[in-house]
Amino acid sequence: MxxxxxxxxxxxxxxxxxxxxxxxxxxxxxxxxxxxxxxxxxxxxxxxxxxxxxxxxxxxxxxxxxxxxxxxxxxxxxxxxxxxxxxxxxxxxxxxxxxxxxxxxxxxxxxxxxxxxxxxxxxxxxxxxxxxxxxEGANPLTDREREVLRAAADGSTNADLAATLHLSPGTVRNYLSTAIQKLAARNRTEAVRIARDKGWL
Amino acid sequence: MxxxxxxxxxxxxxxxxxxxxxxxxxxxxxxxxxxxxxxxxxxxxxxxxxxxxxxxxxxxxxxxxxxxxxxxxxxxxxxxxxxxxxxxxxxxxxxxxxxxxxxxxxxxxxxxxxxxxxxxxxxxxxxxxxxxxxxEGANPLTDREREVLRAAADGSTNADLAATLHLSPGTVRNYLSTAIQKLAARNRTEAVRIARDKGWL
The missing domain is CATH 3.40.50.2300 (Response regulator)
Structure with a gap:
């Protein structure tokens, strides 16, 4: 058996x-x-x-x-x-x-x-x-970028994200903009959707 | 049987x-x-x-x-x-x-x-x-507001939404802002998340 x-x-x-x-x-x-x-x-x-x-x-x-x-x-x-x-x-x-x-x-x-x-x-x-x-190649996102994107998926503001993740708002903004650029997305919502569809989140 | x-x-x-x-x-x-x-x-x-x-x-x-x-x-x-x-x-x-x-x-x-x-x-x-x-009461969203919110969930811009739904960009903006207000959300992403969690989308 x-x-x-x-x-x-x-x-x-x-x-x-x-x-x-x-x-x-x-x-x-x-x-x-x-x-x-x-x-x-x-x-x-x-x-x-x-x-x-x-x-x-x-x-x-x-x-x-x-x-x-x-x-x-x-x-x-x-x-x-x-x-x-x-x-x-x-x-x-x-x-x-x-x-x-x-x-x-x-x-x-x-x-x-x-x-x-x-x-x-x-x-x-x-x-x-x-x-x-x-x-499709490997996931282009770093662990930190994935973490910030996942947290952003519920509509949290940069200030919320900074508080939740213990980062400065500027750092949150940087991670998000890098992730959006890597995914060729137009905004954070589209970036979350693309990353989720590909199984990268 | x-x-x-x-x-x-x-x-x-x-x-x-x-x-x-x-x-x-x-x-x-x-x-x-x-x-x-x-x-x-x-x-x-x-x-x-x-x-x-x-x-x-x-x-x-x-x-x-x-x-x-x-x-x-x-x-x-x-x-x-x-x-x-x-x-x-x-x-x-x-x-x-x-x-x-x-x-x-x-x-x-x-x-x-x-x-x-x-x-x-x-x-x-x-x-x-x-x-x-x-x-919780009944779903406060109208069919049109639900339609626009659902379409906005993937990060589409107002111009995209207007084209997809055959509405003017101003009408799209109005539906979205009413929906965001009814759901006491801070932005469209949070509105989508709240509506989805409640089963209202």
Whole structure:
């Protein structure tokens, strides 16, 4: 039996995926967690073969969890599962050691198939998304620029951002204008949208 | 057997929910669709007792689909299922004739339970969310203000918005400033965020 850990924050979706995998004769979901920072302990405790990681979770994204698992448990196979097939997400997942990258738009049968294939030593990714990620290049934003852009997404003013991030208003303005320029955007809202669509935030 | 129609655009999530409901001895998923505008035909073709509707779908939201089903097939029970437990979504679903409103964060067992309860003539909603929806009042935005705010969410300029929406730039400015004022926001980005959080967009 293939022992699977399922990390997904929406309980109903998580249990539904477990029910789906439970229909497979060779797969057993042995652990379920709802937060990125619970993944490593659960993988260790349950002697897991494959971790299935949703990207958007509290307590750290699935991509961050993949990096931790890859460092601590190098034999564990990692399948990243996401609502959004963004090129930057795929790149981030692969750089973090993921073996497979699946979108929730895919047919359900692809999930069990991906689990079996990564255990056979294969990588499983969508070729079109891989092409887009490679064509697009790496994320041009620095960590600080991403942090400021993410914080700006809710309509905060420069003064708000400066207070929240413990920066001077001038520094906030500089980070924002550099990010807007790198993304060829016309304003901060467009910059947030572009960075989000590409999976760079 | 309770005959269920499942409308959800993410194939993997939809099939996983079908697998979950398939474990129940008294429930049968007899139809699955991925678009809001396919719901009515499928409900008619498969003699359905309960329609389970995701809100965010292409071809019309689950709330719009609920209104259509409620008008055309008044005996059909309607369960609205959503990622986002936004008060405005709950209000919209109830006004459209939904019998139950569930978030995907809820325990999986709640889903089958809700299906059985709506068939017994009950309404199933989260009391805390209902209280929030009632406390908050109705959506203050007009259709036009919502349209302009939605279009402004990607960072479009007033000139872009005017061209896209076939309005004059002055009219766009007026709609935006009224919306910003109604939402007690400081700028359009904050207005978009507030309206989205409340489920008013």
């Amino acid at each position: 293939i022992r699977v850990l399922l990390a997904e924050d929406q309980a109903m979706v998580r249990e539904a995926l477990a029910a789906l995998l439970g229909l497979e004769p060779d797969i057993e979901v042995v652990a379920q967690v709802a937060r990125g920072d619970e993944v490593l302990a659960a993988a260790r405790a349950h002697d897991v073969d494959v971790a299935l990681l949703d990207i958007e979770m509290p307590g750290g994204t699935g991509i961050e969890a993949a990096a931790v698992l890859h460092g601590e448990l190098p034999d564990l196979k990692l399948v990243v599962l996401t609502t959004f097939g963004r090129p930057g997400y795929l790149r981030g997942a692969m750089e973090s050691g993921a073996d497979a990258f699946l979108v929730k738009d895919a047919q359900a049968a692809r999930l069990a198939e991906a689990i079996r294939r990564v255990l056979a030593g294969e990588r499983v990714i969508d070729p079109a998304l891989a092409a887009a990620a490679l064509a | 309770i005959r269920v129609l499942l409308a959800e655009d993410q194939a993997m999530v939809r099939e996983a929910l079908a697998a979950l409901l398939g474990l129940e001895p008294d429930i049968e998923v007899v139809a699955q669709v991925a678009r809001g505008d396919e719901v009515l035909a499928a409900a008619r073709a498969h003699d359905v007792d309960v329609a389970l509707l995701d809100i965010e779908m292409p071809g019309g939201t689950g709330i719009e689909a609920a209104a259509v089903l409620h008008g055309e097939l008044p005996d059909l029970k309607l369960v609205v299922l959503t990622t986002f437990g936004r008060p405005g979504y709950l209000r919209g679903a109830m006004e459209s004739g939904a019998d139950a409103f569930l978030v995907k964060d809820a325990q999986a067992a709640r889903l089958a339970e809700a299906i059985r309860r709506v068939l017994a003539g009950e309404r199933v909603i989260d009391p805390a969310l209902a209280a929030a929806a009632l406390a």
